[in-house]
Amino acid sequence: MCVSGRLVSIGVSSGASGWGLEVKGCPSQSCATLPPPHHQDRQEEETQKGVTLSVLNQRDASLIFHKVFPLWQYWAHWWDLLWHLERLEAGRVVVLAVSVSGTIGLRHAIPTLIHLGALLVPHLPPRARWTWVFVKGGRTISETAVIEGSRTHQTHATTMLSNLPHPAHYPGSSRVLEEQRWKYCSSYGVMGGLCDELCPDLLPLPLPKSLNDAQTLALVPVIVTAGSRHQYLYHALTALLSAPGAIHSNVLVVLGDAPSSTTSLLSLLNISYVRLEVSGSSNMKLFHYYRDVFHLVATRFPEAPAVILLDEDIEVSPDFFSFMSQTLGVLQSDPTLYCINAHSAGGFRGLAHDETRVFRGSVQVEWGYAITLDFVREALSMWLNTTNPNTLYYDFWIYMNVRKQRECLFPEMTRSRHFGMGVNTNAYIKERGPLSMPMVRRAPVMLQDINRLHLSAWRQHLYLKIFAATPLQGNPCSSSFLPSPPSSSYYVFYYKLNRLKGGDGRPDPYQYYNVAECLGTWGMSEQGHHDGLKIIPFARNSTLLIVGVPYSHYSRLWPKQPKLWNVDALTDKEFRQIRNYTQMRVTVANEHVTSDVLMERLTGH
Incomplete structure (x- = not known):
């Protein structure tokens, strides 16, 4: 020393x-x-x-x-x-x-x-x-x-160097635990409140508030997958365990490659963990790791009604467990569903207003999700025999191969955020997606019309809304396309959307992309639609329903007029308008600054 x-x-x-x-x-x-x-x-x-x-x-x-x-x-x-x-x-x-x-x-x-x-x-x-x-x-x-x-x-x-001693014992925590904390903090930095010597986080972690329907999640294990990113993990765990309804004993961290910085942290926080043997490299290694996580869940919790899974770089909303507890019954009773996502499939800033609304649609499991144990076993029955997967991204592999046209529930306003940057993070998509989503910061939020999320009731609800909606026409990339202020609670827009040839029932991504991008929602894949219908809450009290014809189940409601908007039939001028509207701008700061310019700025001369 x-x-x-x-x-x-x-x-x-x-x-x-x-x-x-x-x-x-x-x-x-x-x-x-x-x-x-x-x-x-x-x-x-x-x-x-x-x-x-x-x-x-x-x-x-x-x-x-x-x-x-x-x-x-x-x-x-x-x-x-x-x-x-x-x-x-x-x-x-x-x-x-x-x-x-x-x-x-x-x-x-x-x-x-x-x-x-x-x-x-x-x-x-x-x-x-x-x-x-x-x-x-x-x-x-x-x-x-x-x-x-x-x-x-x-x-x-x-x-x-500092000659100040480590902080003294803090009230409410044992001396042994505090000594373990400061020993850990002498070896690892950027830990935020854990190692803040002026105002450290409380240890042991405080118990969160309980929920009125706490029994719903009493037997549901919460699996956190983790590795070497202990800074991320600490933030994820403290957000998770402080959310009302969290049950400390239900949380299990499943480690792959994990150094002592991670295991020492988990011991300090008194959080249970297990290790899995991992081999291989890059995405093949991750593909097998998540398969083994599913296998662990199936063997360790065979009687659980469902399991919640999230990664070490997921921050959950205070409403995370409340959202899960209110929707879990629908997942268990509706065979046309396979997951509950805490992450919103389209809740971008300006397109997420109502904390109480829940949608259903075709999406992959992502960033804090619940699935039943029956689905875990179903996935494993295919996974264990897969030697040459068509994708190494496990969540997309499930979407492509195991989902079988089933849908997920997800909130209008997200209950989770993917805050970390990992091996598969696309920086452009990250900025377009998770970083531009407002997250619910209070709990509990009482969700509206939960029983309406069953497929038959959901379709009936949408039929009624489409039938009563005000139709829109024109170019969705036009700045005047969406009424401002809106005078109706629902609008509908019909556009050309074909089934992708050889796409296993999926819609044409090019046709979908252009409409979605123009309207500011997620267009990088078709995920988030329900039977070819996308719900876009473009104002606090007004929602746009976009219906792809002939792909959508709701195409029969198209009245043949107005004419379908078709990206493939646009003029060059109209197409340029789309490109100008959808491209994100790049602004490079100080591009022409020289040494002389810098000196002038610093000296004021």
Whole structure:
């Protein structure tokens, strides 16, 4: 250990060929040197591009967190950086550096960086090299930038280590538990409230409020799949276990590849876990892992009425268990359903207004879902004999091969958020999807007309709404297409939608995509529709029903007039209007900033 109050030296480099961090001044332990001094192949080099975040223990300068954020990409990774910055504990020594390229994707993380004390970051052009060393909640130790050129630049700084002791015992928690906490926090950083020395989270975790119908979920296990991302896992578990209706003893974390940072955390939180043997690589490894999770559920909880599953990077709403408890009976009694999703299939900002409404539609299991044990066994009967899957994404594989035209229930306003960035995260889709959805923040919410979600009642409900709806016509990409303000509670729009040839009953994705994108809902796949009908709550008291003809079950209600809108029959001018309307804009900050411009901004001259 470094002696308290000792000076340590921190060297940081940033350049077109990479970056580096070297900490000196820890004679009795190995100080941090990053990246590790070994040959990197091209794939490894690619993972080192972006903005690097390294966190040092303020008492001994040991490295307690490191991650590279691929901010050479424009979309969504700013969210992940922001998420981690918000969980930095006060007093930590923090090192940020650009490796190769990384400022173009900083975007919405910049205000937080400024709040933390960064001076240069709001002015950096896309190819800038940048380093910043600071103490969270304290002072900047060093901040440097090279605006032009490709040379690697280096900076060296010194800082005094903290000589403050770890926090004393806190009321309401045992001394042994607190000692375990601070031992854990001396080795792992960016843990948020767990390791916040000024206002730490309570341990043991407080018991949540109960629900009136608590017995509905009493026998339902909650499976959290996890690995090495213990920062994500802590946030997911604290949100889950604080939600009203959570039953601590029902939660089981199922680990694949999990280091001691994860198992020690679970022991600290007194949460049950099991390990599964995993083999292979990348998505084939994940495909087999989730198969084994299903097998574990079937063998360990054979009498359970259902199971709830979510990953380590899912934040649930306070209303998560209330939503599940109110809808579980419909899932169990309706054979045309196979899952309940806490995640909304179309609840984007501006298209999600009513916390009490629930829909049904063709979607895959995603981001906090419930399925019956019968469905678990049905999936396993196919899964265990699958040697050459048509997709390695297990959730999509279930959708394609096991679902068999069954649907899921999902809320208008989401009860879960996928906040993490993983191996299969598409940054563009992430920003278009989960990051733009408002989540319910109160509980319990009493859902409306639950029994109407059974298929026969749902179809009758939609028939009545379509029959009474005001028809719309014209180009859905036109800014005047949707009435504002709306004068009817329901509108209907009919458009050309064929069955995809060889698509196993699915609709034509191109025809669906253009209508969905124009109307601001999810268009990257056909998921979310019910029998070719998509529900779009475009205003607080007004809903648009879009019906694909002849694909939809509800096509018979099309009155033959007005004429079907058909993307395949548009003029070039009309098609250009679609492209202009649906494309997300890219705005590159400081694109033309030079060293002279930066000096003028900083000096005011």
